[in-house]
Amino acid sequence: MLLSTHHNISIKGLAVAVPSGRISVDSFYPSFGEDIVQKFSEMAGVKQITRSIDQQTASDLGYIAAKKLIIEKNIDTNEIGVLVFVSQKPDYRSPATAFVLQHRLGLGKEVICLDINLACSGFVYGLQTTLSLLKNSSKKKALLITADTSNKTLSPEDRTMIMLFGDSGSAVLLEKEDQGNAVFQFGLRSNGYKFKSIITPAGAFRNRDLPNKVEEWADGIKRSDYNTHMKGMDVFGFSITDVPNLIIDFLEATKTETSHYDVVALHQANIYILKQISRKVKIPFEKIPVSIDRYGNNSSNSIPLLLADHFEGKSQVLKILISGFGAGLSWACGSIAMDTKDILPIIITDDIYTQGDFKSSEHD
Amino acid sequence: MEALFFEKLKEILEITDRELSANDKFKEYSEWDSLANLSVIAMIDEEFGVVIDNSEFKNIQTLGELMAEIKKRTK
Incomplete structure (x- = not known):
C-alpha cells in the first residue's frame, strides 16, 4: 500500500449538485421484467437513480456546485491555486475540462488546472492529488471538483448497469492552515493488469476503426464498443476482497481502529458490497451511511453526495474514514476530518453551458 | 459441508x-443467471470464507467441482 500523509490542511466547504431527473427502478419493468428488476434492486440496494438530460455534462453539475461554494463561502477566487476535475465524462476530447471550469468560475491565471480520469476511486485520489499540488504551491486554496454522468455511455439494454448509475457533481474547497494538528492520510493501490474489467473500448484513439454497431455480447446483452462494459464478477470479487484488505492494511499502518472514526463513508457501489466490507473490516453497519437507495452509484461523486445527503444542516466535527474503488482497477481509502456545518444543502439543477456548444461559425 | 452448501444454494x-x-x-439450471452467479460467489465467501476468482469459476461445471474447489481453498 502506498501511504500518503498531509499536514496542516482542511476541508472548508462541500457543495453537491444533482439533476432534477429521477428514474425509479420500477420503470424498468417493461424492459427487463419485474422479477429481474426486483432481484437487482434487492441485491444492489437501488430504488431510484438520478439522471441528467442529454445535454447536461458532468462539468455542468460540478460547475453549479463550485459556483455556489465560491459565493456562499465568500472565496476570493485569486487565492485558488489548484483546480482538479475528476470525471470519466469530460466536455471535450481536448482540452481538459478543468480549463472550461476555470473560465466559467472566473478563476485567476495563477492556477494549476488538470483533469483526472478516474471513476469510483476518484474522490479519494482527487483529494490526495489536490492536497499534494496545493501543499507545494504558493497559493492558499484549492478546488476539487468530482462529477460524473456515467449513464451517457451505457447501453439502454444493459440491465447490469443502466439501473445502477446516477449522475451528480460536487466541489470541495481545500485550504492550507498555518498551524493545527489535523492530519489527512491516504492508502492507495492500483491494478492495471485488470484494465479491461471496466472499460469503454472505443471513442478514443486505440480502436478508431471499430464501428458504432450494437451487437449481442457473450452475456446476452446488446451493446456497442462505444458503451461502457463492466465484468461484473471480476469487479464484485475485487470489491469484496481487495477493498476490505486495503482498509485493514490502512488501519494498521495508521495505528487506528474503526472505533476512532465517527463515520465510514464508502463509495456507494452496491449495498451488498457495503455489507461485505462492514463484515470483513468489522465496522458496525450503523457507521456506514447509505445513499445508493435514492441516488444510485455516482462514480467519483458517491462519497461527497453521501456526506451531503447525511450530514448537511448539522454542525459537528467528524472524523471520517473514506474508501472508493472501481475502474482501473483503482482503490483507495483515507482518513479525513471536516465540520459538517461547511456542507451546503444539495442543489438541484438542469443548467447547461450553451456557450460550450461548438458552432460552425467558430471554424476559423 | 455438503448439506449446508446445498441448502444455501437452494435458498x-x-x-x-x-x-x-x-x-x-448448475449453470444449466433455468434459475441460473448473472445475478445468481454473483449471489453464489457471495454466499461462498460468506459461509466458507473463500472468494473464487471469476476466471476459475468459469471453468467449474458441476456442484461437485465447485465444492472441491471450496474445500481445496479452505485447507
Whole structure:
C-alpha cells in the first residue's frame, strides 16, 4: 500500500449538485421484467437513480456546485491555486475540462488546472492529488471538483448497469492552515493488469476503426464498443476482497481502529458490497451511511453526495474514514476530518453551458 | 459441508421443487443467471470464507467441482 500523509490542511466547504431527473427502478419493468428488476434492486440496494438530460455534462453539475461554494463561502477566487476535475465524462476530447471550469468560475491565471480520469476511486485520489499540488504551491486554496454522468455511455439494454448509475457533481474547497494538528492520510493501490474489467473500448484513439454497431455480447446483452462494459464478477470479487484488505492494511499502518472514526463513508457501489466490507473490516453497519437507495452509484461523486445527503444542516466535527474503488482497477481509502456545518444543502439543477456548444461559425 | 452448501444454494436460487446433486451442471439450471452467479460467489465467501476468482469459476461445471474447489481453498 502506498501511504500518503498531509499536514496542516482542511476541508472548508462541500457543495453537491444533482439533476432534477429521477428514474425509479420500477420503470424498468417493461424492459427487463419485474422479477429481474426486483432481484437487482434487492441485491444492489437501488430504488431510484438520478439522471441528467442529454445535454447536461458532468462539468455542468460540478460547475453549479463550485459556483455556489465560491459565493456562499465568500472565496476570493485569486487565492485558488489548484483546480482538479475528476470525471470519466469530460466536455471535450481536448482540452481538459478543468480549463472550461476555470473560465466559467472566473478563476485567476495563477492556477494549476488538470483533469483526472478516474471513476469510483476518484474522490479519494482527487483529494490526495489536490492536497499534494496545493501543499507545494504558493497559493492558499484549492478546488476539487468530482462529477460524473456515467449513464451517457451505457447501453439502454444493459440491465447490469443502466439501473445502477446516477449522475451528480460536487466541489470541495481545500485550504492550507498555518498551524493545527489535523492530519489527512491516504492508502492507495492500483491494478492495471485488470484494465479491461471496466472499460469503454472505443471513442478514443486505440480502436478508431471499430464501428458504432450494437451487437449481442457473450452475456446476452446488446451493446456497442462505444458503451461502457463492466465484468461484473471480476469487479464484485475485487470489491469484496481487495477493498476490505486495503482498509485493514490502512488501519494498521495508521495505528487506528474503526472505533476512532465517527463515520465510514464508502463509495456507494452496491449495498451488498457495503455489507461485505462492514463484515470483513468489522465496522458496525450503523457507521456506514447509505445513499445508493435514492441516488444510485455516482462514480467519483458517491462519497461527497453521501456526506451531503447525511450530514448537511448539522454542525459537528467528524472524523471520517473514506474508501472508493472501481475502474482501473483503482482503490483507495483515507482518513479525513471536516465540520459538517461547511456542507451546503444539495442543489438541484438542469443548467447547461450553451456557450460550450461548438458552432460552425467558430471554424476559423 | 455438503448439506449446508446445498441448502444455501437452494435458498439463493429459489429452488423448492427438487433436490440438488453433486453431478448437477448448475449453470444449466433455468434459475441460473448473472445475478445468481454473483449471489453464489457471495454466499461462498460468506459461509466458507473463500472468494473464487471469476476466471476459475468459469471453468467449474458441476456442484461437485465447485465444492472441491471450496474445500481445496479452505485447507
